[in-house]
Amino acid sequence: MVSGIFAVLLFAIGIYCILATHNLIRVLIGIEILIKGVTLLVIAAGLKSGNLGLAQALVITIIVIEVVIMTVAVGVVLGVHRLTGSLDARNIRKLKG
Amino acid sequence: MCASLILIPFISVLILNLPIKGMKRLAFGLAALLFLLQMVAVLIPDAAFWKINHSFCAGIFNFELGADILSKVVLFCIGMVSLVTLFSALTFVKDSDEKFNFINILLIAVCGMNAVAMAKDIFSLYVFLEVVAVSSFILIAFNRDMPGLEGAFKYIVLSGVATVLMIAGIALLVLIAGSTNFSLIHYMLIAQNKSLIVSLAIGLFIVALFIKSGLMPFHGWLPDVYTSAPAPASVLLAGIITKVAGVYALIRIVVSMLGFSASIQSILLFVGAVSVILGALAALTQSDFKRMLSYSSISQVGYIILGLGSGSVLGIAGAAFHIFNHASFKSLLFINSAAVESRLGSRDIDKMGGLAKQMPLTSLTSVIGSLSCAGIPPLAGFWSKLMIIIALWLVGFKGYAVIAVLGSILTLAYFLTLQRKVFFGKPSDEFKDIKEAGFSLMFPAIALAVLIVAAGLLAPWLLKGFILGFVPIIGG
Amino acid sequence: MFLDILILILLVSAALWTVMCRSLLRSAIGLALTSAILTLMIFKMNAPLAAVFELSVCAGLIPVLFISVISLTQAMTKQEVIEHMKSRLARFWGLPLVIIILGLVLGLLSIKFKAKLPLSEVETDPRLVMWHLRQLDLLGQIIILFTGVFGVVVLFKERKKSG
Numbered sequence: 001m002v003s004g005i006f007a008v009l010l011f012a013i014g015i016y017c018i019l020a021t022h023n024l025i026r027v028l029i030g031i032e033i034l035i036k037g038v039t040l041l042v043i044a045a046g047l048k049s050g051n052l053g054l055a056q057a058l059v060i061t062i063i064v065i066e067v068v069i070m071t072v073a074v075g076v077v078l079g080v081h082r083l084t085g086s087l088d089a090r091n092i093r094k095l096k097g
Numbered sequence: 098m099c100a101s102l103i104l105i106p107f108i109s110v111l112i113l114n115l116p117i118k119g120m121k122r123l124a125f126g127l128a129a130l131l132f133l134l135q136m137v138a139v140l141i142p143d144a145a146f147w148k149i150n151h152s153f154c155a156g157i158f159n160f161e162l163g164a165d166i167l168s169k170v171v172l173f174c175i176g177m178v179s180l181v182t183l184f185s186a187l188t189f190v191k192d193s194d195e196k197f198n199f200i201n202i203l204l205i206a207v208c209g210m211n212a213v214a215m216a217k218d219i220f221s222l223y224v225f226l227e228v229v230a231v232s233s234f235i236l237i238a239f240n241r242d243m244p245g246l247e248g249a250f251k252y253i254v255l256s257g258v259a260t261v262l263m264i265a266g267i268a269l270l271v272l273i274a275g276s277t278n279f280s281l282i283h284y285m286l287i288a289q290n291k292s293l294i295v296s297l298a299i300g301l302f303i304v305a306l307f308i309k310s311g312l313m314p315f316h317g318w319l320p321d322v323y324t325s326a327p328a329p330a331s332v333l334l335a336g337i338i339t340k341v342a343g344v345y346a347l348i349r350i351v352v353s354m355l356g357f358s359a360s361i362q363s364i365l366l367f368v369g370a371v372s373v374i375l376g377a378l379a380a381l382t383q384s385d386f387k388r389m390l391s392y393s394s395i396s397q398v399g400y401i402i403l404g405l406g407s408g409s410v411l412g413i414a415g416a417a418f419h420i421f422n423h424a425s426f427k428s429l430l431f432i433n434s435a436a437v438e439s440r441l442g443s444r445d446i447d448k449m450g451g452l453a454k455q456m457p458l459t460s461l462t463s464v465i466g467s468l469s470c471a472g473i474p475p476l477a478g479f480w481s482k483l484m485i486i487i488a489l490w491l492v493g494f495k496g497y498a499v500i501a502v503l504g505s506i507l508t509l510a511y512f513l514t515l516q517r518k519v520f521f522g523k524p525s526d527e528f529k530d531i532k533e534a535g536f537s538l539m540f541p542a543i544a545l546a547v548l549i550v551a552a553g554l555l556a557p558w559l560l561k562g563f564i565l566g567f568v569p570i571i572g573g
Numbered sequence: 574m575f576l577d578i579l580i581l582i583l584l585v586s587a588a589l590w591t592v593m594c595r596s597l598l599r600s601a602i603g604l605a606l607t608s609a610i611l612t613l614m615i616f617k618m619n620a621p622l623a624a625v626f627e628l629s630v631c632a633g634l635i636p637v638l639f640i641s642v643i644s645l646t647q648a649m650t651k652q653e654v655i656e657h658m659k660s661r662l663a664r665f666w667g668l669p670l671v672i673i674i675l676g677l678v679l680g681l682l683s684i685k686f687k688a689k690l691p692l693s694e695v696e697t698d699p700r701l702v703m704w705h706l707r708q709l710d711l712l713g714q715i716i717i718l719f720t721g722v723f724g725v726v727v728l729f730k731e732r733k734k735s736g
Binding site (some may be wrong): 003008012014030033038047051053055057059061066070071074082 | 577578589591592600601604607608615618619620622624627630631634635638639642643646668676679695697702703706707710711713714717718719725727729731
Binding site (some may be wrong): 011014015018024027031034035037038041042044046048049050051055056058061062065068069072073075076077079080082083084091 | 133220224227230234235238241242243246247249250253254258259264265267268269271273274275276277341457
């Protein structure tokens with residue numbers, strides 16, 4: 001399953017992007033790359049098991065969900081920008097873990 | 098018919114948004130009525146409601162939904178906590194347009210949670226988990242103030258990672274089983290027997306749902322998000338969303354789909370135990386009211402997972418009962434903290450003191466909530482904790498049973514600290530002229546307190562039937 | 574087979590470029606490019622409907638959303654931020670190496686997945702699957718779209734009074 005390996009690579013790139021950036025929009029791009037990796041995985045799984053109809057139905061639903069999540073996330077980022085004037089993720093570190 | 102629990106809230110949202118005059122004022126009453134009806138429908142098990150069989154809808158819709166006793170417990174809690182949140186929103190959401198939006202989003206969240214509780218298909222479970230997640234993003238960021246937005250963003254990122262892990266698990270299961278239906282996957286897994294893909298898929302699901310439940314070591318987002326969300330959103334989040342989206346989903350997929358293998362059990366037990374102890378220890382050191390309650394939530398969810406990990410009928414019944422208990426006492430405590438916050442304007446417990454005289458009802462209900470959480474008889478919390486501890490002991494995990502008891506003692510410790518610092522002790526000068534909180538916060542608090550006491554007193558009689566109801570779930 | 578691997582390598586490179594790119598705007602365009610290459614791959618894997626959705630939404634709608642936010646905020650004009658961006662390459666230089674090594678390791682491991690795959694006499698047209706088998710998902714999609722609308726209403730509106 002070659003595609004599986006590449007999906008994992010995409011996943012790694014996405015995680016690294018989320019962790020190593022200081023810009024809120026780039027964090028969202030990182031999440032997007034993660035979702036792409038997983039989309040590839042779903043289609044590959046569907047192809048291998050012969051279940052492409054189901055896999056495509058799943059992917060379409062996932063894409064719809066992804067759009068809504070991104071819209072809401074962008075709304076939150078806009079809110080942060082209105083309050084602080086910048087998109088620096090370090091402003092978000094105020095709350096302690 | 099089960100689908101109505103999903104369709105009715107959704108259709109209400111549609112109706113409420115029609116451009117007819119006076120619709121906005123209907124919103125509160127309609128939502129309150131719906132939640133109340135949901136609670137009532139669950140309590141009457143043989144009602145025509147559950148038996149109205151697919152005559153009308155079957156022609157058009159073909160939903161795979163089912164409500165066994167575990168789902169019914171969760172459905173009741175959803176109705177209860179949503180009703181409480183609705184009341185608290187009256188105080189905290191000022192503008193009437195905002196109230197309207199809040200109620201609509203709350204209805205959608207309830208819609209999603211009901212569907213999660215009744216889903217019999219792993220991908221549909223995931224879709225409605227996302228519905229719940231997106232509604233909670235909006236609710237956390239509702240006030241558009243900096244803490245809320247920060248909390249919402251953190252939650253979005255963590256929820257996104259959990260989402261991706263879950264879809265990856267689903268992809269692997271589709272590869273093996275060719276379907277996303279719980280029973281089909283269950284049979285396929287029994288036939289498969291120890292392949293690497295299966296273990297990988299199980300691992301992915303478990304990690305994803307641990308993140309969503311806020312268990313150690315993935316709990317980092319929980320205190321921040323609970324504390325920074327506006328008060329009604331915190332009540333909803335702590336009371337039911339984390340439980341439905343995280344814990345219930347975990348219980349459902351372990352019980353109905355994955356089955357209990359030794360490795361799953363040991364992971365569940367270990368993570369549960371760690372969450373119980375570390376959550377309680379962390380709660381001891383907090384000085385923010387809500388933050389202490391968040392760590393307490395982590396600890397209590399650990400109990401539920403311990404009950405699940407025991408793998409016996411008693412343990413899982415105990416876990417389900419503890420879901421109800423945690424929903425009731427945690428919502429009560431968050432309502433109390435909202436009441437205190439609304440009158441005092443602060444959540445710093447070191448600055449408070451002696452509020453028992455000034456806010457008697459809040460103080461009394463918070464004592465009831467705290468005692469139930471610590472597991473003191475005859476309140477309801479005692480029974481569920483007892484069930485979990487006995488289940489662990491009987492199955493042979495004696496060490497974990499001891500840890501559970503230890504956790505109870507720690508819980509009592511931090512709640513005594515809370516009570517002493519906030520309600521008893523010397524009254525502080527800063528907050529001299531404080532009156533009791535308003536009706537919209539007191540009514541749900543009193544109602545929940547009464548419910549907790551009643552459940553605790555009635556439990557011995559009702560427990561046997563309750564536990565027996567779980568046998569078909571585990572056996573099958 | 575060889576074409577497959579080529580497209581996949583292109584995909585990973587595009588993703589790497591997206592992540593490592595200095596300018597935010599270029600990253601958003603890189604995201605669109607990555608989605609387009611993924612569409613190619615999905616199309617080649619015989620899943621045309623999903624490919625179309627992926628192309629129109631993930632390579633169209635979402636980058637447009639990001640680019641409009643980036644232009645709205647027009648962030649990153651302060652000096653220290655520009656300095657920070659210059660250091661970007663330094664921070665990210667290890668990533669391509671890590672990815673290549675990870676890819677080689679995973680490929681060489683060639684983990685043998687022992688799994689009996691089920692017989693496939695299943696519906697292969699996704700439209701029919703969605704309409705007949707996965708109606709609950711359709712309902713879920715409608716509900717989540719409504720949630721998105723409410724999210725936009727709540728989050729995107731300017732507040733008249735502050736605090």
